Amino acid sequence: MANYAVGVDFGGTKVLASVVDVKSGKIAGSAKIRTSLFDSGDALMDRIYDVVDGALKDAGMKAKETQGIGVGIAGQVNAEKGLLIDTANLSRSVVDLPMASLLTKRYGVDAAIRNDVQIAAIGEHRFGAGKGIGDFICIFVGTGIGGAIVRNGELIPGAAGNAGEIGHTMLMADGRICGCGGRGHLEAYASRTAITKAILGDLRRGRKSIVTDLIDDLDPTAEHAAIRSGILKKAVQKKDKVVIEAVSDAGKYLGMGLSSVVNFVNPQRIILGGGVMESVDLLFEQAEYWTRREALPYAGEQVEIVRSKLGDFSGVVGAAVIAAGA
Amino acid sequence: MANYAVGVDFGGTKVLASVVDVKSGKIAGSAKIRTSLFDSGDALMDRIYDVVDGALKDAGMKAKETQGIGVGIAGQVNAEKGLLIDTANLSRSVVDLPMASLLTKRYGVDAAIRNDVQIAAIGEHRFGAGKGIGDFICIFVGTGIGGAIVRNGELIPGAAGNAGEIGHTMLMADGRICGCGGRGHLEAYASRTAITKAILGDLRRGRKSIVTDLIDDLDPTAEHAAIRSGILKKAVQKKDKVVIEAVSDAGKYLGMGLSSVVNFVNPQRIILGGGVMESVDLLFEQAEYWTRREALPYAGEQVEIVRSKLGDFSGVVGAAVIAAGA
Numbered sequence: 001m002a003n004y005a006v007g008v009d010f011g012g013t014k015v016l017a018s019v020v021d022v023k024s025g026k027i028a029g030s031a032k033i034r035t036s037l038f039d040s041g042d043a044l045m046d047r048i049y050d051v052v053d054g055a056l057k058d059a060g061m062k063a064k065e066t067q068g069i070g071v072g073i074a075g076q077v078n079a080e081k082g083l084l085i086d087t088a089n090l091s092r093s094v095v096d097l098p099m100a101s102l103l104t105k106r107y108g109v110d111a112a113i114r115n116d117v118q119i120a121a122i123g124e125h126r127f128g129a130g131k132g133i134g135d136f137i138c139i140f141v142g143t144g145i146g147g148a149i150v151r152n153g154e155l156i157p158g159a160a161g162n163a164g165e166i167g168h169t170m171l172m173a174d175g176r177i178c179g180c181g182g183r184g185h186l187e188a189y190a191s192r193t194a195i196t197k198a199i200l201g202d203l204r205r206g207r208k209s210i211v212t213d214l215i216d217d218l219d220p221t222a223e224h225a226a227i228r229s230g231i232l233k234k235a236v237q238k239k240d241k242v243v244i245e246a247v248s249d250a251g252k253y254l255g256m257g258l259s260s261v262v263n264f265v266n267p268q269r270i271i272l273g274g275g276v277m278e279s280v281d282l283l284f285e286q287a288e289y290w291t292r293r294e295a296l297p298y299a300g301e302q303v304e305i306v307r308s309k310l311g312d313f314s315g316v317v318g319a320a321v322i323a324a325g326a
Numbered sequence: 327m328a329n330y331a332v333g334v335d336f337g338g339t340k341v342l343a344s345v346v347d348v349k350s351g352k353i354a355g356s357a358k359i360r361t362s363l364f365d366s367g368d369a370l371m372d373r374i375y376d377v378v379d380g381a382l383k384d385a386g387m388k389a390k391e392t393q394g395i396g397v398g399i400a401g402q403v404n405a406e407k408g409l410l411i412d413t414a415n416l417s418r419s420v421v422d423l424p425m426a427s428l429l430t431k432r433y434g435v436d437a438a439i440r441n442d443v444q445i446a447a448i449g450e451h452r453f454g455a456g457k458g459i460g461d462f463i464c465i466f467v468g469t470g471i472g473g474a475i476v477r478n479g480e481l482i483p484g485a486a487g488n489a490g491e492i493g494h495t496m497l498m499a500d501g502r503i504c505g506c507g508g509r510g511h512l513e514a515y516a517s518r519t520a521i522t523k524a525i526l527g528d529l530r531r532g533r534k535s536i537v538t539d540l541i542d543d544l545d546p547t548a549e550h551a552a553i554r555s556g557i558l559k560k561a562v563q564k565k566d567k568v569v570i571e572a573v574s575d576a577g578k579y580l581g582m583g584l585s586s587v588v589n590f591v592n593p594q595r596i597i598l599g600g601g602v603m604e605s606v607d608l609l610f611e612q613a614e615y616w617t618r619r620e621a622l623p624y625a626g627e628q629v630e631i632v633r634s635k636l637g638d639f640s641g642v643v644g645a646a647v648i649a650a651g652a
Contacts, residue, residue, distance in 0.1 A: 157592075165622060173497050
């Protein structure tokens with residue numbers, strides 16, 4: 001029993017928790033619920049309690065039988081203090097939430113919190129596409145775009161703890177406003193949110209797309225209308241022009257951003273994951289093409305560009321690994 | 327005598343060589359000549375022999391009395407083989423030049439070659455603005471823009487040896503053509519070359535600038551017309567509007583590029599150096615302002631932005647340090 005820990009991955013659309021065997025990376029039980037942009041701190045914690053309880057139940061275990069609970073969350077985190085500082089893509093009202101101590105209080109086990117992408121990178125490094133690779137970068141494309149830098153087998157935290165935030169690197173000076181408030185950031189061009197905005201814009205201008213058939217109550221003018229990755233995948237398969245163009249543009253922009261990473265950090269391998277990257281092959285293909293095309297020749301030929309191996313579970317596996325201090 | 331080594335810094339406009347005391351960083355003698363874009367491999371080596379001979383003469387020493395010769399050069403380098411692979415901003419015809427073995431053959435001492443920015447970063451780390459700092463980034467703005475990443479006191483080479491190439495990170499997707507052939511790279515917006523092009527463009531469109539008085543034979547339509555850093559400095563001091571605008575734009579773009587670095591690599595300190603950065607205060611001020619403005623709040627407040635301390639000599643000092651294996 002001492003091999004198990006609970007990992008929680010709190011993303012832009014869902015919270016996933018799993019009880020993970022931290023020696024093998026195997027999943028013993030899981031639970032998943034949706035998230036809401038309008039959560040207060042209490043509501044956000046309740047969501048986490050729900051999925052942790054659910055995962056433990058699914059695994060037939062009690063919290064005390066695990067080595068602890070790890071949480072990865074999309075936002076700025078103070079790992080040392082177990083504090084969620086700020087999160088642009090999730091609840092907008094939550095600041096300085098003492099997540100780790102709240103979890104320890106409720107479950108009586110150790111708890112740790114990290115940036116969601118950093119824990120996903122740890123998962124990939126331990127049991128996935130980064131296994132045995134010393135220098136790599138993980139990029140996860142979903143509601144936002146996150147990244148993490150692993151060097152000599154260790155995650156680079158950065159002076160302020162936010163190294164790897166590739167979503168907030170400049171792609172287009174003075175360009176589109178980003179979720180973080182900045183301008184021209186990669187995330188505003190290549191995330192699922194950006195793809196959604198491009199498609200909804202086309203619909204508002206009267207272009208026809210199969211997404212209006214695939215989504216029952218789609219309102220292209222609603223502020224928080226979202227098109228899920230599964231829908232994008234179906235639309236691409238059905239050769240929907242609007243979606244193919246939006247995804248291709250995002251892939252091109254992503255590749256341009258990745259070429260910066262290749263030129264600046266020059267990693268051995270780039271691991272691409274996240275919801276929309278998992279679902280939509282076209283995005284991966286375009287991103288790879290444009291990365292190699294735009295990078296400096298020597299570095300661009302040499303870099304390995306691969307998909308994440310743990311898929312949806314890289315986050316929970318990594319979170320369990322840090323919870324176990326393994 | 328055993329403390330001395332020769333450092334050579336081969337840049338876009340000049341080659342500087344110094345005999346350096348590698349225990350103290352002190353300069354015992356120097357020599358400097360201009361470079362030419364039209365050098366063959368032989369001509370390029372002759373230039374290096376000239377300045378090495380000159381620096382040794384100035385120091386009153388013979389090559390055999392030094393621990394070796396180190397060269398930093400703006401281009402892609404294979405440090406292990408002592409090979410200059412390719413250089414976009416210097417001679418366009420030189421590829422795969424076995425620089426280290428040629429130097430050893432002529433002078434009978436060990437020789438080493440590195441990217442010019444990497445050796446400048448080593449100089450700053452050992453004796454300059456990076457002394458005692460574990461995690462920093464050096465950015466040098468001159469004919470081109472180069473950078474180097476130091477982490478835990480060590481220079482990060484990158485998988486293909488070109489980590490730190492911030493000049494070739496994306497600032498403006500599908501933007502200006504860069505010297506490297508890529509599009510939208512920072513170097514095409516914030517280097518001295520970019521500033522020069524902006525000013526010459528203004529002159530061709532009939533705007534008036536004091537630079538036409540400060541440079542005797544300036545031909546705004548000549549392909550390789552260059553405006554040196556000293557001229558830019560004078561023009562800014564004399565409140566020349568054309569130059570102030572061009573430098574301010576470059577500083578803004580540079581800051582936007584640096585904000586990417588702050589968000590992605592999140593260094594403790596950024597050291598800014600290079601010819602035009604040394605000369606023109608306005609460029610530093612604008613770059614610092616825009617870096618902090620565009621970076622993620624927490625990381626942007628926390629990062630230290632300082633000037634290089636060794637100025638023109640960071641390269642030769644670093645080159646001497648690697649030559650001595652010190």
